[in-house]
Amino acid sequence: MFSYIRGSLEEVGETAVTVETVGIGWKILVPASVLDRLPRIGSEVKLYTSFQVREDDMTLYGFLTGQDRRMFELLLLVTGVGPKAAMGILSVLQPDDLRLAIIAEDVKAISRAPGIGPKTAKRIILDLKDRISAEEILPEAFPSGGKATAAQTTTAAGSQGSPAREAIEALVALGYSLSEATRAVREVKGAEKMTTESVLKTALKYLAL
Numbered sequence: 001m002f003s004y005i006r007g008s009l010e011e012v013g014e015t016a017v018t019v020e021t022v023g024i025g026w027k028i029l030v031p032a033s034v035l036d037r038l039p040r041i042g043s044e045v046k047l048y049t050s051f052q053v054r055e056d057d058m059t060l061y062g063f064l065t066g067q068d069r070r071m072f073e074l075l076l077l078v079t080g081v082g083p084k085a086a087m088g089i090l091s092v093l094q095p096d097d098l099r100l101a102i103i104a105e106d107v108k109a110i111s112r113a114p115g116i117g118p119k120t121a122k123r124i125i126l127d128l129k130d131r132i133s134a135e136e137i138l139p140e141a142f143p144s145g146g147k148a149t150a151a152q153t154t155t156a157a158g159s160q161g162s163p164a165r166e167a168i169e170a171l172v173a174l175g176y177s178l179s180e181a182t183r184a185v186r187e188v189k190g191a192e193k194m195t196t197e198s199v200l201k202t203a204l205k206y207l208a209l
Contacts (some may be wrong), residue, residue, distance in 0.1 A: 028062035032091035
């Protein structure tokens with residue numbers, strides 16, 4: 001029903017915000033990971049919304065990007081995961097970190113969410129790993145724009161590729177997990193214009209923090 005709502009940010013609560021547009025204040029539930037990225041009260045904000053109807057409840061959920069909203073709606077496709085559980089997961093993990101955890105099959109990371117045990121975490125990975133593409137997490141590592149599968153990412157693409165991809169492969173060879181390696185390389189600004197050695201050195205500095 002609603003693709004996004006843009007207006008003045010009027011209130012920020014623990015689990016929801018109020019955005020005023022054309023004289024209407026919209027109550028929008030947001031994950032905790034969004035709260036510290038919102039502008040100041042009174043500033044304009046744009047939230048990509050997902051309207052969910054459950055029995056006698058109609059609720060708007062809001063996210064800062066369309067891809068983040070897509071991650072929420074993908075979670076709802078998993079048996080046993082409703083809006084409350086999905087918001088709990090996205091409150092503990094940034095959407096990109098959740099994508100990475102799914103691709104890396106990191107059950108422990110997903111299980112950190114309230115009410116999500118290892119069994120549900122494994123189900124999330126099984127149901128969604130083929131729906132997540134690696135370039136959503138690290139687009140500069142896949143400059144061709146082609147869809148990279150979870151299996152391709154797990155092996156760090158093996159063959160020659162971009163500096164970012166090769167740096168991930170090197171970090172994995174050094175003993176870091178795929179999750180740690182990819183997260184570190186994501187922190188390197190302008191990695192696509194750097195040499196593999198420079199990307200690797202900068203990522204190692206991040207990992208040392």
